[in-house]
Amino acid sequence: MTRILVVDDEPQMLRTLKINLHARRYSVLTAATGSEALESAGRTPPDVVLLDLGLPDLDGMDIIRGLRAWSAVPIIVLSGRTDAYDKVDALDAGADDYLTKPFVMEELLARMRAVLRRPAGEAAPARIAVGEHTVDLAAAVVTGPDGPVRLTPTEWKILRLLLASPGRLVPGKQMLREIWGPEAENHGNYLRVYLAGLRRKLEPDPTRPRHLITEPGIGYRFEA
Numbered sequence: 001m002t003r004i005l006v007v008d009d010e011p012q013m014l015r016t017l018k019i020n021l022h023a024r025r026y027s028v029l030t031a032a033t034g035s036e037a038l039e040s041a042g043r044t045p046p047d048v049v050l051l052d053l054g055l056p057d058l059d060g061m062d063i064i065r066g067l068r069a070w071s072a073v074p075i076i077v078l079s080g081r082t083d084a085y086d087k088v089d090a091l092d093a094g095a096d097d098y099l100t101k102p103f104v105m106e107e108l109l110a111r112m113r114a115v116l117r118r119p120a121g122e123a124a125p126a127r128i129a130v131g132e133h134t135v136d137l138a139a140a141v142v143t144g145p146d147g148p149v150r151l152t153p154t155e156w157k158i159l160r161l162l163l164a165s166p167g168r169l170v171p172g173k174q175m176l177r178e179i180w181g182p183e184a185e186n187h188g189n190y191l192r193v194y195l196a197g198l199r200r201k202l203e204p205d206p207t208r209p210r211h212l213i214t215e216p217g218i219g220y221r222f223e224a
Contacts, residue, residue: 002116003027005046007037007063008078009055017050020105034058038066046073048112053079053090061093068094074115078103084217091171091218098169098218114167114223128163129224130202130211135163142202149201154179158194162212162222171219195220 006017009032018028029046031037034055041049049067053060064075077090077098087098096115099108126138133144140156142149151159157179161170172191176184184190195214199206213221 001025001027002048003029003044003046004048004050004112005029005031005037005041006050007031007034007055008050008052009033010052013052013078024109032056034060034063037063041067041071041073045071048115049073049075050108050112051075051077051095053077053081053086061089064090064093064095076108076111076115078108087218088171088173091169092173096168111167114221117167128166130163130222131204133202135159137163144202151198151201152194154194155198155201158191159198162220166222166224169215169219169221173219175219191220 004021004026006014006028008014014030018030021028029040029044031040034057051060051063060077067073067075074096075094077095078101080101082100090098097111099111126136128135133142133149135142137160142151158175161175161178172188173185175191176187180190195212199209199212203209203211211223213223215221
């Protein structure tokens with residue numbers, strides 16, 4: 001049974017999440033402080049951590065870094081902090097996803113399924129379907145209903161980063177660093193331009209993307 005560690009200092013939030021997750025046959029551990037969370041994770045390693053950033057004893061960022069020092073467990077931040085910089089900081093610290101409170105339970109469950117879909121460290125498959133297109137990563141070939149689709153070298157780099165973590169949010173700054181170098185971290189327009197091109201080539205309706213998704217102010221994700 002999948003084990004979820006819920007870390008939040010609001011009793012009502014802990015109770016609500018515990019009831020909803022139990023109803024869907026997840027095993028649930030809870031912690032109201034950062035110290036309890038780190039102790040619980042060390043004693044009984046969870047499969048996913050749902051983490052609030054505003055805890056009474058430790059800052060959530062420190063908990064993320066503490067977990068990342070020894071564990072690759074997926075971490076989904078559930079926070080009332082809506083500033084894009086808080087989201088980026090959490091993702092850069094090692095969180096896998098960020099959901100702003102209040103949230104819809106079904107969206108949280110979908111995010112959990114996404115981070116659980118592929119075990120950490122597993123290599124991406126050589127062929128991946130993006131809608132009606134097949135991406136052959138080994139051969140660097142994209143084939144659509146009307147035949148081969150040509151991607152530029154930069155489009156390939158972006159697509160590989162997204163396909164390597166299906167369902168998981170990839171911070172924009174991380175993509176900029178890996179593709180253009182550290183000096184490009186603040187040039188989010190680079191990604192917007194190239195993502196628009198990729199959507200024109202791979203999405204059925206580029207104005208309403210279903211596979212190459214933007215999380216405004218944070219980054220991008222690939223949804224199969």
